[in-house]
Amino acid sequence: MHLETFAHGHSPLHRLDPRAKLAAALAFSLLLALARAWPLLWAGLGVGLLTVGVARLPLVELAKRLLAVNLFIAMLWLLLPWQVVDSPGWLGLGLAYHPHGLDMALAITLKSNALVLVLMxxxxxxxxxxxxxxxxxxxAPVKxxxxxxxFYRYLHVLHREYHRLDWGLKARGFSPGSNWRTYRTYAHVSGMLLVRSYDRAERVYQAMLCRGFSGTYWVLDHFAWQRRDTWFLxxxxxxxxxxFALGRTLA
Amino acid sequence: MHISEGVLGGPVLAAGAALTLAGLAVGLKKMDFDRLPQVAIMSAAFFVASLVNVPIGPVKEHLILNGLLGLLLGWATFPALFVALALQGVLFQFGGLTTLGVNTFNMALPGVLCYLLLGRLARNGGRRLPLLAGFLCGFLSVGGSALLVALSLATAGEEFLVVARLVVVAHIPVMVIEGVVTASMVGFLRRVRPAMLGMVQQS
Structure with missing residues (x-):
């Protein structure tokens, strides 16, 4: 499980101070999440595309992420135009077609994509x-x-652990179906994963105590705020x- | 059960963030440093367990297990889920920064309620009652989360009423399966590692 897909690159954005980038992403998310005006939404998507362009992210991976986000949104395009009405409307289901829902779906599509692009x-x-x-x-609270x-440190470890358990199942010829046996088996496998994690946590904590853990969150390499970070912000x-002005004047 | 970015309005996002902050404050305060690795590693374990796809008739659904998480971690469910969802947002861009509050609250509250209402039954009780508690825990926490998600969506406008109802209906089979799996897991943990449920281990 390799998770930090986009973290290794050589674009100007990769070199910026994470504090600057995180603050910028937060401000953008807030602005866009609350936006209503159409020009603002389109412009937001433009900003998203621009930043991704500057970051020179690998396109295939980018497309995969966007696809995952938009599959969910595609469902909204299908569902939002339908409204519940009292009278038996279309096909007697008590649903009526309202094209207005499509506007809403479009607005959500723009916002979601813009935010995901900037986040990436x-x-x-x-x-x-x-x-x-x-x-x-x-x-942030040290705890x-x-x-x-x-969480991040042990996510990979536990994922491997889970795969081992899964191989065990496969080696024993387990094939899942909709039956009690399957549910019980999955419950026991997940339960075993939890038990092993619990034991591992115990060992980790003891090892930490042996090395003098006192609750401090140590960081080894420090940030140096540079002029380019100020410029970026x-x-x-x-x-x-x-x-913001665009949204105000045209709303 | 994520609500994606751009769906909810400002007041709901703010309310979700405020409630999650309150939950985080309680959860972090009640969690001592010696429980830190446990909460984090269990949270990661639940994250991995939720990758398990369980067949339900013709479709496959992934486990959610927020009820059992609540049962095992109590108030620490809030920080545990917050961390998992935040990293999911940063690493996979599933759910984003602005919806983090609402999404965490919708998942964590039913878990904490399970802990408060069913925890004792799952620990004590005879042979069968803990299994019942486990079932209820899985069943109700998924149902509660689906209901909270539906309510959040319903605030986004009339257009969302169909989606909101669908969310609840679609989760009914998941509720049953979660109930069965959680009951089975409670039984398993009681036999294998009762201390995890907060029981005194008899040697």
């Missing part, structure tokens, strides 16, 4: 540990930081102000 270009371009580090700088760190703020 600005947040996923930092190694995940640096994102935690940025949160540490912002005085929460530890949770993030451990300045340009980004102007961009967002422009979008």
């Amino acid at each position: 270009a600005l947040v996923a371009t930092s190694p995940i540990n640096q994102v935690f580090h940025a949160l540490a700088h912002w005085r 929460l930081l530890h949770l993030f760190f451990f 300045a340009v980004w703020s102007l961009l967002l102000l422009g979008l």
Whole structure:
């Protein structure tokens, strides 16, 4: 399971301070999530495409992520135009067709895609540990930081563990179906995964205590805020102000 | 059960964020440092377990297990799910930054309620009652989450009423399966590692 697909690159965005990028992504998300005006939504998508372009993300992987997001949205295109009415409408199902729902689906499509693009270009371009580090700088609760760190550290380990259990099932000729036996088997496999995780957590904690763990979240390499980070934030703020003004004047 | 970005309006997003912050505050306060690795690693384990696709008739559904997570972690369910969903957003772009609050709350609240209402029954009870508690826990937590998701969607406008109803109806079979699997897991954990359920281990 390789997760940090976009983190290794050489674009200008990859080199920026994660704090700057995270702040920029948060501001953009808030602005766009609350946006209503059409020009703002289209412009937001434009900004998303632009940032992804600047980040020079691998296209195949990018397309895969976008496909996953838009498969869900495609469902909304099918469902939103239908409204529940009291009288037996279309096919007697009590549904009526309202084209207005399509507008809503389009708005959601634009927003979702814009936000996902910016998230990929600005947040996923930092190694995940640096994102935690940025949160540490912002005085996020230290317990929460530890949770993030451990979660990510052991996710891969547990995924391997799960695959081992799964191979075990396959080696014994298990083929899933809709029956009690299948559900019980899956329950026991998941239960075993939890038991092993629990035991592992115990060992990890003891090892940490042996190494003098006292609750501090240590970071080894430190950020150095550079002039380019300030420039990036300045340009980004102007961009967002422009979008905001656009939404105001045309709403 | 994610609500994607761009669907909900400002007030609902803000309410979700505020409720999740409150849940996080309680969860983190109640969780001592010595439980940290446990909560995080269990959260990761649940994340992995939710990759298991279980056949239900012709379709496959992935397990959710937020009820059992609640039963095992109590109030720490809030931080555990928050971390999982936040990383899912950052790594896979499933659900985003603005919906993190609503999504966490919708998943975590039913889990915590299971812990408060059914925890004792799952720990004590005789041979059968814990299984019943497990079933109810899986059944109700998935149902509760589906209901919360539907309610959140319904606030987004009349257009969403059909989707909101579908969310609930589509989860009815999942509720039953989750109930069965959770009951079976409670039985398994009681036999294999009772301490995980907060029981005193008899040696």
